[in-house]
Amino acid sequence: MYICICNQVNDRQIADAVRGGARSLDDLRCELDVATCCGKCADDARRVVENTLVAAAADTSLYYDATA
Numbered sequence: 001m002y003i004c005i006c007n008q009v010n011d012r013q014i015a016d017a018v019r020g021g022a023r024s025l026d027d028l029r030c031e032l033d034v035a036t037c038c039g040k041c042a043d044d045a046r047r048v049v050e051n052t053l054v055a056a057a058a059d060t061s062l063y064y065d066a067t068a
Contacts, residue, residue, distance in 0.1 A: 003044050006037035011048050018052040025049070 002010050009032045014022075017031050025046055028034040035042040 003048060004032070004034045004037075004041040006041075007033045009034050009041075009045075014045060014048040015052045018049050019056065022049065023053070 002008065003014060013032060014028060014034065017028060020031075022028055022031055025035060025042055028045055028049070029036055034045045
């Protein structure tokens, strides 16, 4: 789904950027030009960042070794 219409950035591109190290809207602005025109996408872009980080943390917790 497109998040930033002005710059044609979709949720997959944002999630890929997060998996590549982006952690904030400022990071997305530098990497993908998200929220650099009208700014209406900023909240949705932040939400994708947060959801991707939560999903990554959940995936990591599956590999937690309680015996270590």
